[in-house]
Amino acid sequence: MKIAVCLKRVPDTTAKLMIASSGTSIDEAGLKFVPNPYDEYALEAALKLREAEGAGAAGETVVVSLGSDAAQETMRTALAMGIDRGIHLQSSGSVDGLEVARALAAELKAGGFDLILAGKLAVDDSNHQVAVMVAELLEIPCITAVSRLTITGTTVDAEREIEGGIEVSTCQLPAVITCDKGLNSPRLPSLKGIMAAKKKPLEVKPVTLGAGTVRVTGLALPPDRKPGRIVGEGPEAVGELVRLLRDEAKVL
């Protein structure tokens, strides 16, 4: 099976963020960047599927990332996990998911992939849309936010969490699947993998994105919450807490 995985480089989720002086982007100075956590589930799913096919089965795994040159470092992590090769779509990116999807779809269309995997969202823009749009542009099926995935021949069976339940769906390959937490436990790159990754092919292709129809006018840090108070210590404070929740906060 020929599998593509879309990967995005994002700031570490434990990082505290500041707004850049432009006012429309975050200040990247000193920030640690990581592979988007949901994309790691996609990488792991791709590797597992290939391993299940057995050594010598026709196919490959390809990581595709759109972003600045720094994305290549993140792609090397994917290669170190075991992905065969990389395609870097060199671009400063766009907040408009459809523009990113158009560039990805143009690249993926030519690749003849049986399966395209991605995280359900990137934890930076939280756009929750790019991979679905890729599927729409390629006119192939897409199941989103999948936490259980089985592929038998060309049939995909997937489960995804919905409010108060699990939605079960099916489609045929080629397809796009976006991955949620719970699908698997992504492996850490081994030392051998890290060494091997340095020699794996990573093709760089500059792309130009359209202007799009979503324009960022500003970023702001969320307003500080009003200072709270310690109601008291131990179970004796519960009476006062309940009184405050009822009479002051009016939530009881």
Added chain:
Amino acid sequence: MPIILAVAEQRDGALRKVSLEVLAAARQLADALGGTVDAILIGAGEITGAAELGRYGADRVLLARHPDFGMYSPDGYAATVAAAGRGATAILVAATATGRDLAPRVAARLGVGLATDVTALGVQDGKVCATRPVYGGKVLQSVVLEGAPAIASLRPNTMPATESGKAGIIVEQVVPAFVARVTVTAIKAAAVAALDVAEAPVVISGGRGLKEPAHFALLEELAAAFGNAAVGASRAVVDAGWRDHGAQVGQTGKTVSPGLYIAVGISGAIQHLAGMRTSRTIVAINRDKDAPIFKVADYGVVGDLFEIVPRLTAEVRKLRSEQ
């Protein structure tokens, strides 16, 4: 005249509450733009709720019925909404499991951008603008939607539903031909409570302070006492396998905005705080008085959660029985 299309969600033939919130947002936009609101209700056979949509602000209710729409049909819904929304000024969807799947499909089919998980909508120089939490809630992004139509998904619990006292006209909407590339075959009910942390009016979350998975029973009892609460969890306990990932609150889980959020035995890592700081009222129960969670909490109780939570459960139960 500008038309705002609100996409209503139903399950098993009944309207979901979040649809009324989307409708309220659509009504506000329509009033600001001097336009009207169309609500589209998609399903199979008998669907209740059309009249309710009218009462809550829809000038017209478009009923799109198709035998394949008993369950969500990603391609069928997308084709239907795209057809109904072509020519509209804006299309609003709920940022639910269905809405998050549907909105990008509609945007791609109409060739316009999409703002997801919006928490505020407005009009600026005649254009729809939106505020949306990004980086898991650590940053608020303001955007202008220059596409026609402007498409946005609205995060649940951010907009109160408002009854307008009017009645909308109910119109049968023609469902266009579509190719079902994906088929939803079943919905399995969740093993535990039906309320989702992203939608519940009260969320009670537990962290490592609970010491072991079985102790989450304490929080479930408190949730039961409230009657309208969901039990959430910190990333640490989800990663440890104590709770299902669907319950995780934070940047790599769900971002929640309930009326009341109770953090029990959660120290308050930055990625957790980002996911719950927009809750209206926050209560923290923790034995460490210096825990970061107390910095965002409106009310804090310092001490042993194993003594405090059962007392709180008893008090809430008493109060509820008096109401």
